[in-house]
Amino acid sequence: xxxxxxxxxxxxxxxxxxxxxxxxxxxxxxxxxxxxxxxxxxxxxxxxxxxxxxxxxxxxxxxxxxxxxxxxxxxxxxxxxxxxxxxxxxxxxxxxxxxxxxxxxxxxxxxxxxxxxxxxxxxxxxxxxxxxxxxxxxxxxxxxxxxxxxxxxxxxxxxxxxxxxxxxxxxxxxxxxxxxxxxxxxxxxxxxxxxxxxxxxxxxxxxxxxxxxxxxxxxxxxxxxxxxxxxxxxxxxxxxxxxxxxxxxxxxxxxxxxxxxxxxxxxxxxxxxxxxxxxxxxxxxxxxxxxxxxxxxxxxxxxxxxxxxxxxxxxxxxxxxxxxxxxxxxxxxxxxxxxxxxxxxxxxxxxxxxxxxxxxxxxxxxxxxxxxxxxxxxxxxxxxxxxxxxxxxxxxxxxxxxxxxxxxxxxxxxxxxxxxxxxxxxxxxxxxxxxxxxxxxxxxxxxxxxxxxxxxxxxxxxxxxxxxxxxxxxxxxxxxxxxxxxxxxxxxxxxxxxxxxxxxxxxxxxxxxxxxxxxxxxxxxxxxxxxxxxxxxxxxxx
Amino acid sequence: xxxxxxxxxxxxxxxxxxxxxxxxxxxxxxxxxxxxxxxxxxxxxxxxxxxxxxxxxxxxxxxxxxxxxxxxxxxxxxxxxxxxxxxxxxxxxxxxxxxxxxxxxxxxxxxxxxxxxxxxxxxxxxxxxxxxxxxxxxxxxxxxxxxxxxxxxxxx
Numbered sequence: 001x002x003x004x005x006x007x008x009x010x011x012x013x014x015x016x017x018x019x020x021x022x023x024x025x026x027x028x029x030x031x032x033x034x035x036x037x038x039x040x041x042x043x044x045x046x047x048x049x050x051x052x053x054x055x056x057x058x059x060x061x062x063x064x065x066x067x068x069x070x071x072x073x074x075x076x077x078x079x080x081x082x083x084x085x086x087x088x089x090x091x092x093x094x095x096x097x098x099x100x101x102x103x104x105x106x107x108x109x110x111x112x113x114x115x116x117x118x119x120x121x122x123x124x125x126x127x128x129x130x131x132x133x134x135x136x137x138x139x140x141x142x143x144x145x146x147x148x149x150x151x152x153x154x155x156x157x158x159x160x161x162x163x164x165x166x167x168x169x170x171x172x173x174x175x176x177x178x179x180x181x182x183x184x185x186x187x188x189x190x191x192x193x194x195x196x197x198x199x200x201x202x203x204x205x206x207x208x209x210x211x212x213x214x215x216x217x218x219x220x221x222x223x224x225x226x227x228x229x230x231x232x233x234x235x236x237x238x239x240x241x242x243x244x245x246x247x248x249x250x251x252x253x254x255x256x257x258x259x260x261x262x263x264x265x266x267x268x269x270x271x272x273x274x275x276x277x278x279x280x281x282x283x284x285x286x287x288x289x290x291x292x293x294x295x296x297x298x299x300x301x302x303x304x305x306x307x308x309x310x311x312x313x314x315x316x317x318x319x320x321x322x323x324x325x326x327x328x329x330x331x332x333x334x335x336x337x338x339x340x341x342x343x344x345x346x347x348x349x350x351x352x353x354x355x356x357x358x359x360x361x362x363x364x365x366x367x368x369x370x371x372x373x374x375x376x377x378x379x380x381x382x383x384x385x386x387x388x389x390x391x392x393x394x395x396x397x398x399x400x401x402x403x404x405x406x407x408x409x410x411x412x413x414x415x416x417x418x419x420x421x422x423x424x425x426x427x428x429x430x431x432x433x434x435x436x437x438x439x440x441x442x443x444x445x446x447x448x449x450x451x452x453x454x455x456x457x458x459x460x461x462x463x464x465x466x467x468x469x470x471x472x473x474x475x476x477x478x479x480x481x482x483x484x485x486x487x488x489x490x491x492x493x494x495x496x497x498x499x500x501x502x503x504x505x506x507x508x509x510x511x512x513x514x515x516x517x518x519x520x521x522x523x524x525x526x527x528x529x530x531x532x533x534x535x536x537x538x539x540x541x542x
Numbered sequence: 543x544x545x546x547x548x549x550x551x552x553x554x555x556x557x558x559x560x561x562x563x564x565x566x567x568x569x570x571x572x573x574x575x576x577x578x579x580x581x582x583x584x585x586x587x588x589x590x591x592x593x594x595x596x597x598x599x600x601x602x603x604x605x606x607x608x609x610x611x612x613x614x615x616x617x618x619x620x621x622x623x624x625x626x627x628x629x630x631x632x633x634x635x636x637x638x639x640x641x642x643x644x645x646x647x648x649x650x651x652x653x654x655x656x657x658x659x660x661x662x663x664x665x666x667x668x669x670x671x672x673x674x675x676x677x678x679x680x681x682x683x684x685x686x687x688x689x690x691x692x693x694x695x696x697x698x
Binding site for chain 2 (some may be wrong): 110111112113114115116117118120121150152153156158182183184186188191195196197199203217218411414415417418434499508
C-alpha cells in the first residue's frame with residue numbers, strides 16, 4: 001500500500017491481486033495437505049531404485065537424462081592393463097587370456113556387506129545394459145578367508161559374467177599394487193574378526209587389453225554402460241608403443257616388485273617405510289633411495305632391514321627415509337638381484353611428536369591413580385593392561401612402548417575406536433611391550449558415564465594429547481586416532497594415524513626387538529591374536 | 543466489481559476453507575503417529591552374498607521439523623543381531639567399515655542410509671532372504687522410541 005495516489009481502478013487491481021494470492025495459498029495448502037495424507041503416516045515402502053544402481057528412472061548421481069561425460073572417466077595415460085594371474089574356483093585366471101572382450105576389474109572381499117555387493121550389483125547392471133560380451137573380474141584382497149573353495153560359494157551369488165579370484169597374500173598384494181589399489185586389514189572389537197579397508201574403483205580394460213577407464217565408488221550403472229560403449233568406438237591402442245606410456249623407469253625395474261605396506265608414511269624425516277617384495281628374498285644388502293616423481297634421486301641410499309614377525313608368512317622390509325616434503329614420492333629398492341620402484345604419498349606430520357626425537361614427557365595417569373577406569377578410558381570393556389603403566393615407567397624399565405591416542409566414546413573421526421581395538425589384539429601378542437592408552441579429549445564422569453567437555457566439533461584436548469601434538473595434523477583433517485611406537489631409548493620410531501593397518505605396529509615392534517636382541521618366550525595361555533599362529537613365540541624385553 | 547469476479551473470490555475462499563480443514567484434519571487425526579516420529583522411506587535390504595554372510599539394510603529417515611532425533615539401534619526378527627555401520631573413505635582413499643552408536647537426524651532433513659555410507663548390518667540371519675519378500679525392521683530412536691518398518695528384499 002505504498003502508492004497513496006492510486007485511483008479506484010488501481011485499488012481494484014490491487015484487491016484482485018490480493019485474492020490471487022489467497023487462491024495460490026489455498027491451492028498450495030491443498031497440495032501440502034494431499035502430500036501429508038499420502039506420505040505422512042505409514043512409512044512408504046516403495047521398491048524405489050538405489051541411487052547408484054538405478055535405471056533411468058531413479059534419482060541417480062549423474063542423471064541419465066544428461067549426456068554422460070565419458071571423458072571424465074577415461075584414463076589420461078593409455079597403457080596396458082597390469083596382468084592379473086590369480087586363482088579362482090575354476091582354477092588359474094589370466095586377465096591377458098581374456099582379451100577380445102571388455103573386462104571390468106575391481107577389488108574387494110566377500111565378507112564385505114556394503115561397498116562390494118553394491119559395486120557388484122552396479123557392474124552387473126552395467127554389463128547387462130551394455131548387452132555385449134563384457135565380463136567382470138572381482139579380485140579378493142582377503143586371501144585368508146577368500147579361499148578358492150569359498151569363492152566357489154560366492155560366485156553363485158554374483159551376476160552372470162563375473163569371476164572371482166584370489167591368491168597368495170604376496171600375489172594379491174603385488175596385483176593390487178600394480179593396479180594402484182590399496183588395502184589394509186582392520187580389526188573389529190571381536191577377537192579374530194576383521195574387515196578390510198580398500199580402494200573401491202572399478203577399472204575398464206578394453207578388448208585389446210588396454211586400461212581405458214576407471215569409475216570411483218558410487219558411479220551409476222548407466223554411466224558405466226555409456227563409457228563401455230564409448231570405449232568400443234575408440235581406435236585400438238597398441239599399449240606397448242602408446243605415446244603416453246608411463247615413464248620407462250617401471251619397465252626395467254620389475255626384478256624386485258616392491259609393494260608398499262605402511263598405512264602412514266611421513267615427511268619430515270625418520271619415517272619407517274614398510275615394503276613386501278613379490279619375489280624370492282633377495283640376498284642382502286638391500287638399499288632404498290628416495291626419488292622425486294621425476295625419477296631423480298633425493299638424498300643418499302639407506303639400508304633396508306628385513307623383518308620377520310613371528311607366525312607371519314613372508315618377510316617385511318623396512319627403510320627409514322627422510323622425506324623432505326609431503327606429497328607424491330617414489331622409492332627405489334636396489335639389490336644384487338635387481339631393482340624395483342614403488343610410489344608412495346608422504347603425509348604432513350604437522351605438530352605431532354616428531355620421528356627420531358624423544359617422546360613427550362607429559363606424565364600420564366594409571367589405574368592406581370583413579371578410583372575407576374572410567375576416568376581413564378571411555379571403553380565400556382577396558383583391558384586393564386592398557387592402564388597399568390606410564391611412558392616414564394616403561395622407559396625406566398628399558399622397554400619400548402606403544403602409545404595409543406584414541407577414544408571409544410568421543411569419535412571426532414570415523415576411525416576413532418579402531419586403534420584401541422588393534423591395541424587390544426596386539427597386547428596378547430606382545431606381552432613384553434607396554435601398550436598405553438590415552439583418551440585425548442577432556443571429559444568428566446557423571447555417575448558412571450563419561451561426559452565430554454565442550455562439543456565433538458570443538459573438543460578440549462588433554463595436556464598429554466597436546467604434548468603429543470595430536471591436535472595439529474598439518475592439514476584440514478581431524479587427526480585421530482594415533483598410535484606412536486617408542487623404542488627403549490625413548491625415541492619416537494613410528495607413528496600412524498586414521499586407518500591403521502594391523503601389520504604396521506607388528507613389523508615395527510619386531511624390528512625393535514631385533515635391534516635389542518630380545519629373548520624369545522612362548523606365547524602365554526589365553527586368546528591368541530589372529531596374527532600369531534598357535535605355538536609361535538613372542539619377544540620379551542628382559 | 544463484476545459478478546464473475548465475486549464468484550472467483552467466493553471460490554477462492556471455499557478452496558482455502560476446504561484446504562485448511564483438510565490440513566487440520568491431517569495434522570490432528572494421526573498426530574501421535576505422524577508428527578511424533580521420524581518418517582522412513584525406501585526401506586530395503588540386499589540379500590547376503592553367500593551363506594553365513596551379513597545382509598545390509600538401507601532407507602531414508604527424516605525427523606520431523608522442530609524435533610531432531612537420532613537412530614540409536616535396530617533389530618529384526620530376520621536377524622540375530624543388527625548393527626548400525628558406516629562406510630567411510632580414509633585420508634588415503636581406502637574405504638572401510640565400522641560400527642557407529644548413533645546416526646544423528648537433524649530436524650526436517652532427510653538422512654540417507656545408502657551404499658557407501660550409513661547402513662544396517664543384519665547378522666546371523668534366521669533364514670534366506672528372497673528378493674520380492676519383505677522383512678520387519680525395528681528401529682530405535684532416541685526420542686521417538688521404536689518404529690517398525692517393512693523393508694523390501696531386493697538386489698541393488
